[in-house]
Amino acid sequence: GAGVSQSPSNKVTEKGKDVELRCDPISGHTALYWYRQRLGQGLEFLIYFQGNSAPDKSGLPSDRFSAERTGGSVSTLTIQRTQQEDSAVYLCASSPPARGRYEQYFGPGTRLTVT
Amino acid sequence: AQSVTQLDSQVPVFEEAPVELRCNYSSSVSVYLFWYVQYPNQGLQLLLKYLSGSTLVKGINGFEAEFNKSQTSFHLRKPSVHISDTAEYFCAVIASGGSYIPTFGRGTSLIVHP
Numbered sequence: 609g610a611g612v613s614q615s616p617s618n619k620v621t622e623k624g625k626d627v628e629l630r631c632d633p634i635s636g637h638t639a640l641y642w643y644r645q646r647l648g649q650g651l652e653f654l655i656y657f658q659g660n661s662a663p664d665k666s667g668l669p670s671d672r673f674s675a676e677r678t679g680g681s682v683s684t685l686t687i688q689r690t691q692q693e694d695s696a697v698y699l700c701a702s703s704p705p706a707r708g709r710y711e712q713y714f715g716p717g718t719r720l721t722v723t
Numbered sequence: 724a725q726s727v728t729q730l731d732s733q734v735p736v737f738e739e740a741p742v743e744l745r746c747n748y749s750s751s752v753s754v755y756l757f758w759y760v761q762y763p764n765q766g767l768q769l770l771l772k773y774l775s776g777s778t779l780v781k782g783i784n785g786f787e788a789e790f791n792k793s794q795t796s797f798h799l800r801k802p803s804v805h806i807s808d809t810a811e812y813f814c815a816v817i818a819s820g821g822s823y824i825p826t827f828g829r830g831t832s833l834i835v836h837p
Contacts, residue, residue: 612766639823650813650829651767656822664822699766709823710755710774714766 610634612715614700620721621690629685629718633702639709640683642675643699645717651699657683690722725750725816729828737836738806744799744831746788746814753819756797758788761811761830770812773797784808809835 613632621627633640642654653667657677668674672690677683687694697719701712728747736742748754755774759767771782778790788799797814811832815825 641824651827653824653826656824658823664824667824701767703823710757710817711769711772712759712767712825714759714768716764716766 612700612702612713614698614715614718616718617716618719618721620723623692623722624689626686626688627690627720629687629698629720631683631685631700631702631715633681633683633700634704634713635681636704637702637713638680638705639703640677641701641703641712642683642685643701644669645697645699647696654685654698687720690720692722695720695722725752725754725818725826727814727816727826727828729812729814729831731831732829733832733834735834735836736804739803741802742800742804742808742833744812744814744833746797746799746828748795748797748814748816750795750816750818752821755817755819756788756790757815757817757825758782758786758797758799759813759815759827760784761813763810767813770799804833804835806835806837808833 615630638659640657643651655675656664672688675685697717699717701714730745757772758770761767773780773790781787811830814828817825
């Protein structure tokens with residue numbers, strides 16, 4: 609079946625502009641995660657959605673970052689007034705309910721470059 | 724809170740040689756442990772996981788890992804590597820009884836030379 613998809617695959621933006629990154633999780637997956645991966649670094653957790661519960665936003669680095677998940681499916685990560693330090697690959701992952709909930713299925717990522 | 728340490732940022736090895744990628748963790752509670760692989764320009768893919776039961780876990784592509792609770796380690800091994808195993812490998816931990824948010828290590832780049 610279809611995996612996690614993300615769009616765009618690459619985004620170049622000017623400092624100060626807003627950007628929106630989209631994630632389509634695997635159908636039926638109840639959990640959705642956003643991560644940031646800077647060059648040569650591990651994954652930095654940003655936000656976690658689980659079903660209809662309030663999202664865990666504890667990883668968002670500043671109030672310029674926000675995310676929403678509509679209808680328990682598609683998610684959008686928005687970065688306002690982008691800064692050069694926001695340049696990174698943004699990864700989305702989803703998890704199924706029940707026994708598989710510890711496993712994450714990742715999308716290919718969106719490479720964001722802020723000039 | 725839990726943490727994960729991958730001691731080696733880069734591991735070069737020749738094709739058909741054995742390899743071990745090291746992962747140590749710290750946590751005040753029981754944990755679930757994972758290894759993910761990331762090929763160039765791709766997302767992460769689950770290699771194997773330890774949730775409970777046998778401490779020796781076998782995964783895809785001939786990889787295996789052993790959970791050692793006393794040493795708080797979960798090292799990844801493969802007896803004979805291929806060129807195609809060249810990738811970034813991430814160890815991750817989830818604290819049991821908590822949220823399902825994993826903590827990832829910084830990754831180990833496995834470079835297989837012909």
